[in-house]
Amino acid sequence: MFVNNLLKRNNYNLILSFLSAIIFVYIILFEFILPINQILPRPSILIESIPSIFKDYSFVNNYFFTLSIIYLNFIVSYFLIKVFFPLIFSISIQFKKLEQLFLFTNYFLPIFFIFLFNIWFDNSIWGEIIFIFALVMGLLKTEIFCYSKKVKEEYIFSAKSLGLTQKELINKVIWKSFQPQLYKVFTKNHFLIWTYTLFYEFINKSGGLGKQFYLSTKYDDLVVIILLVTFLILTLFVFNFLMKKIKIKFFFWENLDE
Amino acid sequence: MSENILKVENLSKEYTDQVGYIIHLLENISFSINEKEFVSILAPQCSGKTSLLKIIAGLEKPSTGKIFSENKKIFFIPSKPSSFPWLNVFDNISFNSKMNEKEISEIIKLVGLTGYEDHFPHKKSEGFRFRISLGRALANNPDLLIIDEPFNNLYDKTREEIYLLLRNIFNLKKISIVFGTTNITEAIFLSDKIYLMKKNPGEIIEKLKVDLLEKRELSLLESDQFQSSRNQIEDIFKNKLESKLYHFSV
Numbered sequence: 189m190f191v192n193n194l195l196k197r198n199n200y201n202l203i204l205s206f207l208s209a210i211i212f213v214y215i216i217l218f219e220f221i222l223p224i225n226q227i228l229p230r231p232s233i234l235i236e237s238i239p240s241i242f243k244d245y246s247f248v249n250n251y252f253f254t255l256s257i258i259y260l261n262f263i264v265s266y267f268l269i270k271v272f273f274p275l276i277f278s279i280s281i282q283f284k285k286l287e288q289l290f291l292f293t294n295y296f297l298p299i300f301f302i303f304l305f306n307i308w309f310d311n312s313i314w315g316e317i318i319f320i321f322a323l324v325m326g327l328l329k330t331e332i333f334c335y336s337k338k339v340k341e342e343y344i345f346s347a348k349s350l351g352l353t354q355k356e357l358i359n360k361v362i363w364k365s366f367q368p369q370l371y372k373v374f375t376k377n378h379f380l381i382w383t384y385t386l387f388y389e390f391i392n393k394s395g396g397l398g399k400q401f402y403l404s405t406k407y408d409d410l411v412v413i414i415l416l417v418t419f420l421i422l423t424l425f426v427f428n429f430l431m432k433k434i435k436i437k438f439f440f441w442e443n444l445d446e
Numbered sequence: 447m448s449e450n451i452l453k454v455e456n457l458s459k460e461y462t463d464q465v466g467y468i469i470h471l472l473e474n475i476s477f478s479i480n481e482k483e484f485v486s487i488l489a490p491q492c493s494g495k496t497s498l499l500k501i502i503a504g505l506e507k508p509s510t511g512k513i514f515s516e517n518k519k520i521f522f523i524p525s526k527p528s529s530f531p532w533l534n535v536f537d538n539i540s541f542n543s544k545m546n547e548k549e550i551s552e553i554i555k556l557v558g559l560t561g562y563e564d565h566f567p568h569k570k571s572e573g574f575r576f577r578i579s580l581g582r583a584l585a586n587n588p589d590l591l592i593i594d595e596p597f598n599n600l601y602d603k604t605r606e607e608i609y610l611l612l613r614n615i616f617n618l619k620k621i622s623i624v625f626g627t628t629n630i631t632e633a634i635f636l637s638d639k640i641y642l643m644k645k646n647p648g649e650i651i652e653k654l655k656v657d658l659l660e661k662r663e664l665s666l667l668e669s670d671q672f673q674s675s676r677n678q679i680e681d682i683f684k685n686k687l688e689s690k691l692y693h694f695s696v
Contacts, residue, residue: 342528345505346579349522350542350586364532441531441568 200429229411237411245400245412251419254396257313257320258385259427262374265324269332269370274358276329277366280336290330298323302388311394320385327373332366339365368439375431382424451518451590451622452479452502457511459497459648470647471497475511477641477650479590482620484613486633486640488679494648495626496525499594502624521588525595527575529582531568535559538567538578543585550585556615557581572596573604580612584619594626606664609635613662634675635662642682652682 219231229237241247269276280287301319309315339362347361389398397416404412459472471494479485489495500506502513503522529538539559540550554560557577567575576596583591593612597605613636616623627633633640634656642652656675658666666672 340526342524342526343530345500345503345522345524346528346530346582348505349503349520350582352542361530364530367532440566 203425229414234411234414237415241400241412241415245403247400247419250396250400251423253313254385254389254398255423257316257396258381261317261320261324265321265328266370266374269325269328270363273332273363273366274355276332277336277358277362280333284333284337287330287333290326290333293326298384299387302384302391305388306392311392313394316385316388316392316394316396319388320381323381323384324373327377328370331370331373335366335369368435368442371435371439375428375435378428378431379424382420449481450478451481451483451515452520452624453514454478454502455512455514457498457501457508457513459494459501459506460509472501472508473647473649475648475650477653479622479624481622484616484623484625484636484638486625486627486637487643488627488630488633488640489643489648490645491628493643493645495628495643496594498643498648499592499624499626503592515590518589519587520590520592521583521586523576523579523583523591523593523596525598527567527572527579529567529575529578531566534564534566535578535581536563539581539585541582541585543582545585545587553581553585556584556618558611571604572599573601573608576600576608577611580615584615588621590622590624592624592626595628597627597629597632605632610662610664612636617660630676630679631667634658634672634679635667640679642679644686651686654679 214228215231218225218228223230298319301322305315305319309318343361343365344357347357352360385396386398386401389396390402391398393399393402397420400416401413403409404416455476457472457475458470460468460470463469475498487495487498497506499522501508502515503520504513505522530541533541535554536550539553539557540547543550545553551560551563554563557580559574559577559581562574567578579596597608600608609632612623616636625633625636635658637656640654640656641650642654643649644651654675658671658675
């Protein structure tokens, strides 16, 4: 109970303290106590190798490639789902039972589609863009199906009393009710989408951080793997933080019946 | 003699439950509401009161019966807070309204929310959110306002404040109000006329006129006249029904 409360209250401070402790132990252990080992590289070597991942592995290009594929897809899919919301919502009301099928396809089938897209699109970046886009759209659409009957009826009654048409009701009330829930799809599946993206790039080998992981494993370059993982953790940490700030600023209300 | 703003004739509502039984929720309900009249429908819980109010508001369809309202503008305030949490107080009240900014500000003042125009309703009290719902209804100039048990989760003090607010707004605006409640005190305090309803099935069993002054004050709750009205209603329920009404302290 105490730990839970502490986690809720000081989440970021706790994570930072935990990471600092790990880094401290790592420096002491692998720089001074076990400088020669087969487990992890010395911290000083890691720091010396940072320029090489920028030079030899063109880290900046690959990093921004993966970053833009993920976050531009988030933005594009959000605006597209807004455009198609009335249609998807109407279908979800009529074919509610499809929800179970979508839950299955969203979390299980993407793994197979990674292989299929690699064959269909070969080394084209469009394959990856379409794959991530389809994945995000699929997750958003499933959320609409899962929550379509959970819009608070008091909002609907009020809106109908105010004389809103069906179209206005969907656009001005139901869509707004859904916004925080749809945004939650991004925060809830943030790690999952990163994992699928890296996995796709790892297999496809055409670009991105996944390709760098592939090359570093191919050359048994432990130093680069550690650096990539560090950058990745930092990126996820920063974007998670930013996404929480966006939620507080733009999607602060919770109004679907749980 | 005021004109009827709404007339309900032989209204019934039945539905089939999950097991397949036909449930008679409302049976043979007939009543009328005059212009500029505050009417309460006082009934036990689960008597079909909310369904009746929704039917009057045109949000549900009756199984049989007719409702005559001659294109009157009817606004329904549900029992749960219905203010939109993504809009601030001003935008909530002006939502879909044809009133100008000045008129909206007057409504905001009327419901006691001046100074809170930029505040968002989420995480605010139910009393605060009821004021928004009421303001939004008034900003749409309704002919008939239907309010369904809005005070269930309010503290005594807030509830009394809202009683006064609602009655004052009624006196000032002179719109017709139908108020659904399980609470005898608020039914007497707020209304000009009370329809008593029983449950299983929901039926109107008595119509009472409340002979209190138009302007109501909280001291009225302690008066003999109020107590006798209260006793009268309790006697009707005791004599005609076995079901219990819950009520709050006066």
